[in-house]
Amino acid sequence: MASEDVVGESRGDTAVNTIVNLAEEAKLAREGVKGPGHQVLTVCKSLFAGGVAGGLSRTAVAPLERLKILLQVQNPHSIKYNGTVQGLKYIWRTEGLRGLFKGNGTNCARIVPNSAVKFFSYEQASRGVLYLYRQQTGDENAQLSPILRLGAGACAGIIAMSATYPMDMVRGRITVQTDKSPYQYRGMFHALGTVYREEGFRALYRGWLPSVIGVVPYVGLNFAVYESLKDWILRTNAFGLADNNELHVVTRLGCGAVAGTIGQTVAYPLDVVRRRMQMVGWSHAASIVTGEGKEALQYNGMIDAFRKTVRHEGFGALYKGLVPNSVKVVPSIAIAFVTYETVKDVLGVEMRID
Numbered sequence: 007m008a009s010e011d012v013v014g015e016s017r018g019d020t021a022v023n024t025i026v027n028l029a030e031e032a033k034l035a036r037e038g039v040k041g042p043g044h045q046v047l048t049v050c051k052s053l054f055a056g057g058v059a060g061g062l063s064r065t066a067v068a069p070l071e072r073l074k075i076l077l078q079v080q081n082p083h084s085i086k087y088n089g090t091v092q093g094l095k096y097i098w099r100t101e102g103l104r105g106l107f108k109g110n111g112t113n114c115a116r117i118v119p120n121s122a123v124k125f126f127s128y129e130q131a132s133r134g135v136l137y138l139y140r141q142q143t144g145d146e147n148a149q150l151s152p153i154l155r156l157g158a159g160a161c162a163g164i165i166a167m168s169a170t171y172p173m174d175m176v177r178g179r180i181t182v183q184t185d186k187s188p189y190q191y192r193g194m195f196h197a198l199g200t201v202y203r204e205e206g207f208r209a210l211y212r213g214w215l216p217s218v219i220g221v222v223p224y225v226g227l228n229f230a231v232y233e234s235l236k237d238w239i240l241r242t243n244a245f246g247l248a249d250n251n252e253l254h255v256v257t258r259l260g261c262g263a264v265a266g267t268i269g270q271t272v273a274y275p276l277d278v279v280r281r282r283m284q285m286v287g288w289s290h291a292a293s294i295v296t297g298e299g300k301e302a303l304q305y306n307g308m309i310d311a312f313r314k315t316v317r318h319e320g321f322g323a324l325y326k327g328l329v330p331n332s333v334k335v336v337p338s339i340a341i342a343f344v345t346y347e348t349v350k351d352v353l354g355v356e357m358r359i360d
Contacts, residue, residue, distance in 0.1 A: 070090075079285050082323075132158040155230040236258070278326060279324075283311055
């Protein structure tokens with residue numbers, strides 16, 4: 007009985023403490039001071055906004071994303087996709103509507119946590135870099151320069167990419183397989199298990215090095231150019247685009263489009279090499295990779311992949327799929343940035359990309 011009283015008192019104390027804590031946080035909120043629970047909620051909202059931004063932007067351009075990967079990895083001895091329009095028509099004719107969105111589910115499953123981690127990491131990295139920069143210069147009013155934004159964006163991209171790379175690796179394979187492929191991955195988890203079982207753990211990170219190298223100019227330039235354009239427009243009211251120190255959605259779309267175009271053009275050859283390395287070791291590869299009985303090229307590393315691609319197909323092969331990727335990346339990046347900030351505004355998140 008005594009033990010029950012002790013338990014009852016403990017529960018009662020816990021309930022009272024909970025009520026007191028909630029009342030204290032409410033008081034702090036009214037006074038403009040944020041309690042610890044508010045910070046946790048803000049972080050969760052920020053992660054959610056990043057996930058929504060990534061999933062929505064990728065779904066909107068899923069057919070172009072699949073075509074880009076097919077152009078990157080198709081065997082040069084058996085060309086089926088000769089361009090953007092022809093490629094999309096061929097997919098529609100041979101695989102139907104579902105073929106245009108093949109691999110999109112896996113892509114969204116990957117891109118949602120990827121985008122969430124990337125946006126959140128960028129905010130935290132930029133805050134840390136700005137703090138260190140102000141400490142070093144002694145100027146408490148100092149702001150992030152384009153170079154510092156580039157570094158923060160690169161750090162965010164590497165963290166997010168590394169955390170979700172195995173999903174990206176199997177997504178590439180699911181994307182290129184067709185109904186005629188000798189072996190079918192039934193989904194992301196089945197593909198992850200199959201690759202791990204047949205090729206080992208290291209295979210899940212095949213192509214990771216060019217991905218890391220490519221992240222620096224791609225993600226770094228995306229954030230740096232986007233933020234620098236926004237600051238320049240707000241500071242100078244260029245072309246009358248700033249309205250009460252705010253940018254219209256269309257203006258932000260334009261900033262995102264410019265940022266995406268510059269970033270993807272600089273990093274694109276590394277993306278081609280990464281995709282080709284991901285196909286190495288696939289014993290039941292799709293015909294688009296093997297070339298209908300032709301032997302697919304084997305790569306021993308990033309440098310070897312670059313060398314063989316240029317030697318056998320010419321320098322232009324490093325930019326295969328650039329056209330659909332350019333058409334894709336502009337609206338994709340723009341939609342991602344605008345959606346992210348819009349969702350945060352709706353949720354009342356005070357942390358912003360700044």
